[in-house]
Amino acid sequence: MRGAASALALAGFLAVLALVCVAAMVYGEWFDRRLLSSGALGVLLVLYAAIVVLFRKAGITAEE
Amino acid sequence: MYRRLLTGLQSATLRLDVGIQRVLPQDFNPLYYTGGLANLFLTVLVVSGILIFLYYEPSLEGAYASVEFLTRDVPYGVVFRGIHRYAADAYMVAILLHLFRNWFTDRYREARDSQWLSGMVLLVFSGLAGFTGYLLVWDERSQMLTSLTVQALRSVPLVGHWLAEVFVGGPGVSDTTLPRFLFLHVGPAMALYVLLWWHYVRLRHPKIWPPAVWVLFGLGLLFILASVLPATSGRPAQPGASPEGFPVDWFYLWPYVLARWMAPGWALALVVALLAYGMVIPYTLRETPEERGLRALGQAVVVDENCTGCELCYYDCPYNAIYMVPSPAPGKSRAAANRKLLAVVVDSRCVECGICIGACPFEALELPRMLDRDVQQRIQRGAQAPAAAAT
Numbered sequence: 001m002r003g004a005a006s007a008l009a010l011a012g013f014l015a016v017l018a019l020v021c022v023a024a025m026v027y028g029e030w031f032d033r034r035l036l037s038s039g040a041l042g043v044l045l046v047l048y049a050a051i052v053v054l055f056r057k058a059g060i061t062a063e064e
Numbered sequence: 065m066y067r068r069l070l071t072g073l074q075s076a077t078l079r080l081d082v083g084i085q086r087v088l089p090q091d092f093n094p095l096y097y098t099g100g101l102a103n104l105f106l107t108v109l110v111v112s113g114i115l116i117f118l119y120y121e122p123s124l125e126g127a128y129a130s131v132e133f134l135t136r137d138v139p140y141g142v143v144f145r146g147i148h149r150y151a152a153d154a155y156m157v158a159i160l161l162h163l164f165r166n167w168f169t170d171r172y173r174e175a176r177d178s179q180w181l182s183g184m185v186l187l188v189f190s191g192l193a194g195f196t197g198y199l200l201v202w203d204e205r206s207q208m209l210t211s212l213t214v215q216a217l218r219s220v221p222l223v224g225h226w227l228a229e230v231f232v233g234g235p236g237v238s239d240t241t242l243p244r245f246l247f248l249h250v251g252p253a254m255a256l257y258v259l260l261w262w263h264y265v266r267l268r269h270p271k272i273w274p275p276a277v278w279v280l281f282g283l284g285l286l287f288i289l290a291s292v293l294p295a296t297s298g299r300p301a302q303p304g305a306s307p308e309g310f311p312v313d314w315f316y317l318w319p320y321v322l323a324r325w326m327a328p329g330w331a332l333a334l335v336v337a338l339l340a341y342g343m344v345i346p347y348t349l350r351e352t353p354e355e356r357g358l359r360a361l362g363q364a365v366v367v368d369e370n371c372t373g374c375e376l377c378y379y380d381c382p383y384n385a386i387y388m389v390p391s392p393a394p395g396k397s398r399a400a401a402n403r404k405l406l407a408v409v410v411d412s413r414c415v416e417c418g419i420c421i422g423a424c425p426f427e428a429l430e431l432p433r434m435l436d437r438d439v440q441q442r443i444q445r446g447a448q449a450p451a452a453a454a455t
Contacts, residue, residue, distance in 0.1 A: 034139065034140055034142075034143065035142070035143070035291045035294065036291070038140065038143040038287050038290060038291045039287065039288055039291030039292060041284075041287050042283075042284045042285065042286070042287025042288035042289075042290075042291060043284065043288060044284070045280045045281070045283050045284030045287065046280070046281055046284035046285065046288070047284075048280045048284075049277045049278070049280035049281035049284065052276065052277045052280070053088065053089070053092060053277055056089050056092070057089070
């Protein structure tokens with residue numbers, strides 16, 4: 001139970017980081033820094049992958 | 065010796081699986097999806113390749129400039145070029161992991177030699193498509209690779225000069241060279257999909273795509289690499305100049321590193337010898353099937369009177385060794401009385417794994433040397449042995 005709670009807390013933190021990445025993508029596109037935009041998109045995708053793993057470990061999702 | 069080495073590598077591979085599963089859920093183990101990951105990166109290569117192709121000009125004068133235009137002036141062009149570049153490396157890593165994992169876990173012989181051989185041909189075509197990609201930029205590296213390749217091909221006995229002419233599209237580098245390179249890049253890449261059909265045709269449940277978590281991670285990694293380490297060109301190729309050296313991509317250009325120490329022709333011969341050895345790997349072990357624990361149970365046989373034609377065995381057999389045919393007569397058991405189909409085992413494909421026996425709820429399949437009564441006798445003997453020892 002404690003493991004599930006800490007996995008969820010970490011997933012929440014990663015979700016906040018993902019929001020920062022979205023902001024970086026918008027900033028990069030707005031100010032013509034496209035490598036920053038694409039790098040932020042890459043980090044965002046990796047964060048989503050980590051969140052999917054954490055959800056499984058927390059027992060929120062089950063095996064497909 | 066070779067068998068002992070393979071056994072050691074097999075247990076190391078399985079220990080690695082156990083280690084990964086301490087961190088990740090079992091169905092997320094990336095080593096279960098090395099083939100699927102290769103397909104993911106191949107798809108990325110095709111999509112990014114089409115976008116790059118829209119801007120590419122296959123001519124001696126225009127190739128370098130068109131790649132530079134894509135990299136510098138097209139919005140996100142540098143990202144797509146980088147993704148194409150790193151997806152090629154990731155693709156090669158995935159297929160090498162796939163190759164070694166199947167080799168070390170003994171899944172390349174007997175009924176699976178077709179997958180192994182098609183995999184080796186896929187490796188050759190993938191290497192060719194990857195290597196020719198470096199020629200298309202037409203910078204100093206492309207020029208040097210072309211020169212080394214022509215030298216290597218010319219050293220082939222009898223047909224060497226013809227091969228070199230086929231490679232560059234004439235007696236030397238000319239206006240036909242870059243279109244030829246483009247064909248040698250795109251042609252093998254398209255052939256990969258035909259070869260994949262050969263690779264999968266004998267597999268009933270291939271894992272052709274990784275789970276979403278690895279799709280997200282793989283794509284994310286490509287975007288990060290393309291942004292942090294953008295793909296760049298060297299200096300443009302100069303006719304008549306001979307550059308001193310070039311940056312090496314170890315996944316596709318390692319044979320050219322050998323050219324430092326040996327003639328290009330010998331490096332080519334070494335590559336051909338390695339690939340030839342790869343082709344015969346499934347046939348190198350000379351153990352009898354019984355020594356390997358295979359072919360000792362007899363191929364599965366259908367118990368005609370019990371078969372209901374339900375097709376469960378047909379769907380479960382991973383080796384395509386069971387076919388359903390129209391039933392010539394009803395079965396004798398009550399459940400089989402109204403059957404329309406009958407299971408038939410293709411002996412040459414059956415590897416005696418017993419999966420069909422587990423799949424059949426009607427006791428309509430048997431391994432002739434592992435009958436139910438034999439199994440029950442073994443269990444009874446096993447149960448009686450400790451009791452006898454205790455008295």
